[in-house]
Amino acid sequence: MKCNSLYIGTAVPNRVFSEWGKYSDVVTKSFNCFTPENEMKPDALLDGEGSRAALPESYTHAKIRFLSCEPIIKTAISTGAKVRLHTLVWHSQTPDWFFTEDYTDGGALVGRDVMLCRMESYIHDVLSYFIDNYPDLIYAVDVVNEAFDRDAGDDSGVRRKNNKWYATVGDDYYYQALRFAKKYSDGKFGLFYNDYACMYKPDMILSNLKNARDEGLIDGIGMQSHLTVGENLGLYFDAMKKFADAGYELQVTELDIGIKEKSKENLRLQAEYYGKIADGIASLKASGTNITALTVWGISDALSWRHGEYPLLFDENLLPKPAYFEFFPKLCGI
Numbered sequence: 448m449k450c451n452s453l454y455i456g457t458a459v460p461n462r463v464f465s466e467w468g469k470y471s472d473v474v475t476k477s478f479n480c481f482t483p484e485n486e487m488k489p490d491a492l493l494d495g496e497g498s499r500a501a502l503p504e505s506y507t508h509a510k511i512r513f514l515s516c517e518p519i520i521k522t523a524i525s526t527g528a529k530v531r532l533h534t535l536v537w538h539s540q541t542p543d544w545f546f547t548e549d550y551t552d553g554g555a556l557v558g559r560d561v562m563l564c565r566m567e568s569y570i571h572d573v574l575s576y577f578i579d580n581y582p583d584l585i586y587a588v589d590v591v592n593e594a595f596d597r598d599a600g601d602d603s604g605v606r607r608k609n610n611k612w613y614a615t616v617g618d619d620y621y622y623q624a625l626r627f628a629k630k631y632s633d634g635k636f637g638l639f640y641n642d643y644a645c646m647y648k649p650d651m652i653l654s655n656l657k658n659a660r661d662e663g664l665i666d667g668i669g670m671q672s673h674l675t676v677g678e679n680l681g682l683y684f685d686a687m688k689k690f691a692d693a694g695y696e697l698q699v700t701e702l703d704i705g706i707k708e709k710s711k712e713n714l715r716l717q718a719e720y721y722g723k724i725a726d727g728i729a730s731l732k733a734s735g736t737n738i739t740a741l742t743v744w745g746i747s748d749a750l751s752w753r754h755g756e757y758p759l760l761f762d763e764n765l766l767p768k769p770a771y772f773e774f775f776p777k778l779c780g781i
């Protein structure tokens with residue numbers, strides 16, 4: 448579905464493509480872009496064995512492979528859907544060996560210069576693969592994911608805890624990633640910073656991204672939007688406005704809205720909440736805010752990473768939930 452010039456996406460894991468007959472109708476009727484749920488993350492693309500075997504030549508240039516991306520690429524092309532490249536630089540789902548001297552999990556960490564070379568070659572190789580082979584497929588790239596967190600961060604909020612990018616490159620690792628992405632994206636796709644709980648930290652995000660923004664290294668901010676019914680939507684839309692006022696393109700990248708238990712009343716409240724999100728986005732969009740895409744983080748409750756919270760638009764039988772009937776009409780002005 449493409450409504451009000453907004454791309455509407457869903458996160459799709461490879462197991463959906465292996466049972467495509469079961470899902471194709473639901474997916475293609477409601478969505479026109481896909482985010483691979485895990486298949487384009489560094490732990491899916493980086494090839495540990497290949498990198499170790501190729502040492503010392505691979506020391507600054509780890510090996511990667513794109514096998515995990517084949518199902519989404521094939522289906523996106525055959526259905527005309529666009530794909531979000533999620534994600535290049537993240538503290539999570541990135542193998543420990545990538546940061547060490549000998550490419551083993553227990554090895555000593557490399558220093559800043561080596562890790563910057565590995566970051567540059569990784570970003571170069573992934574972006575070039577898509578530019579060279581599928582030039583029209585990717586509509587946006589999550590260059591950096593989740594780099595700012597008050598509790599897990601340093602004085603500026605840059606995530607230090609459990610973050611090997613911080614441990615090796617240092618507190619400007621997110622800026623360096625944006626710099627390399629800009630260098631190798633050839634103006635082909637929107638370059639995004641993507642984060643959770645954006646509504647609670649918009650100023651921290653904006654101040655940390657300011658240099659990159661001033662230098663033209665970033666296009667937009669992805670608001671993940673893993674929400675729970677009842678969370679303060681005033682804060683949510685205020686954050687959106689702040690980002691838009693600072694000149695960023697906006698995309699909602701991972702929307703899901705949890706409820707505690709699956710009662711009729713909770714499903715109704717969830718529908719109402721989905722409806723308010725849709726209304727808010729449609730009216731911001733109508734008043735000129737640069738929101739270009741909205742992705743729901745999964746298809747059905749059964750597939751959701753938060754499946755105990757029933758957070759999506761389709762139930763376990765792939766039937767539309769009350770939320771579906773509030774969400775799409777309001778979002779698309781039908």
Ligand code: XIL
Pocket residue numbers: 484485592643671701752
């Ligand atoms: C989640 C996936 O949905 C899970 O399947 C996986 O086990 C962990 O990651 N923020 C992100 C997403 O940017 O990539 C995460 O996806 C959810 C939180």
